[in-house]
Amino acid sequence: MSARRLAIRQPDDVSLSPEAQAGILTWTKKYPEGRQRSALIPALWIAQKDAGGWLPEMILRAVGDMLGMAYIRVYEVATFYTMFNLSPVGDYHIQLCGTTPCWLRGSEALKEVLERRVGPQNTVSADGKFSWLEVECLGACANAPMMQVSTDVDDDPYYEDLTPEALEAILDAFADGRDPARGPQNDRINSAPEGGPKTLNSKDLYSATQTLKTLPKADKKAKVNHYEWDPKERRATRGGWVDPKRKASPDPKKRSGNLGRDLTKGLVEEDPYKGRPERSDPQVLYTEGATDGAPDDLKKIKGIGPVFERELNEKGIYYYRQIGAWKVADIKMLEADVLTRFPGRIKRDDWVKQAKRLAKEAAK
Ligand code: FES
Structure with a gap:
């Protein structure tokens, strides 16, 4: 960055016009009382336009007086920005x-081209028409190279996708008092690719009747595994995301929803009952062995409380061995009937495995 200093030759008598003062006052009113200095940049911009495109020191001081600022604060800003x-x-x-x-x-x-046609930077051409300055990015990089031209009109257009020939033509137009075409100087539309837009060109995309029927690569069978957030597990799982199917595991790595595992694999929920033969008649679960001795305490199965136990009993389910014999179709039927409030619970708590173990213990 180069040092930017106030001009050595300053005009003797220069002041802000009433219009510029009114414009600056409008900006100061946009900020809370005591924060009027926040309007400094728009105030300097208004003052620069008012003073013929530059900021004499008297004008900087006038702005400082209006905003209640120390002059040095105004100089700091004015000398920092190349605008x-x-x-x-x-x-x-x-x-x-x-x-x-x-x-x-x-x-x-x-x-x-500018050096040849106008002269060195920061000087005015002999006819007073042109001056130029190299500046940092003006935010139109997609249309590089580019320039901005300020005139005494409050309008500072961009001229983009310049070539030396295009620049010469623009300078010629200005010299003749014409208003050359603004924006890209080639066939580019705004900041679209040269030669025209390359994507989203299909007319179908803009049809009001267009409906998206299928996502080409969607795996309809894949289910998203929704991990659960548990702040108490933040340290153990390095984040707190717990796999609901494994949250009972004593191994934090296994409990974790993402630690040490392939995230893409973790997104697909495996069916733990996959491969088991289905019952030919799922209704059998309601009656099988229902009158065979004293009922088991189903509440010993994690996930079954008194309410569930009663509801299961009402369906004729009293024994661990009945639950231990459930197949996929049985579970689906139960979830559609008794356990509608908690879909997936039987599988998540693995009632079948628990019931098998309890049945084995009871048989000893
Ligand atoms: S580099 Fe961004 S406009 Fe030139």
Whole structure:
């Protein structure tokens, strides 16, 4: 960054016009009482336009007085931003971007044109019409190389996708008092690719009747495994996301919803009952062995409380061995009938495995 100083030659008598003062006051009212200095940048911009495209020291002081600021604070801002000119400029003041994207796309050749046609940076051409300055990125990198041209009108258009020939033509137009075409100087539309848009071109996309029927690669069988957030598990699982199917595991790695595992595999929920033969008649679970001795205490199965036990008893389910014999179709039927409030619970708590173990213990 180069040092930017106030002009050595300053006008003797210069002041803000009533219109500029009114504009600055409008900006100051946008900020809370006591924070009027927040309006400094728009105030300097208004003042610069009012003073003919640059900021004499008297004007900087006038702005400082209006905003209740120390003059040095105003100077600090005005000397930092290249959008504020500290010495007189031409009728057409050109800011040419020299930052990397514009440099890669040919800004050096444009500088040569400006040096030849206008003269060195920060000087005004002999006819008073032009001045220029190399600046940092102006935010139009997709259309590099580019320049911004300030005039006494409150309008500072961009000229983009420049070539030396295009720049010469623009300078010729300004010299003749014409208003050359703004924006891209090639066939680019705004910041679309050169030669026209390359994507989203299908007319179908913009049809009001278009409906998306299928996602081409969607795996309809895949189910998302919804991990549960448990703040108490944050340390053990390095994050707190717990796999609901494994949250009883004493091994934190196994409890974790993401630790040490392939995340893409973790997204598909495996069916633990996959491969088991289905019952030919699922209804049999309601009656099988129902009157065979004293009922088991189903509440010993984790996940079954008194309410579930009663509901299961009402369906004729009293014994561990009945539950231990459930197949996929039985569970689906029960979930559609008795356990509608807690879908997936039988599988998650693995009632079948628990019941098998309890049945084995009871038989000893
Ligand atoms: S680099 Fe030139 S506009 Fe961004």
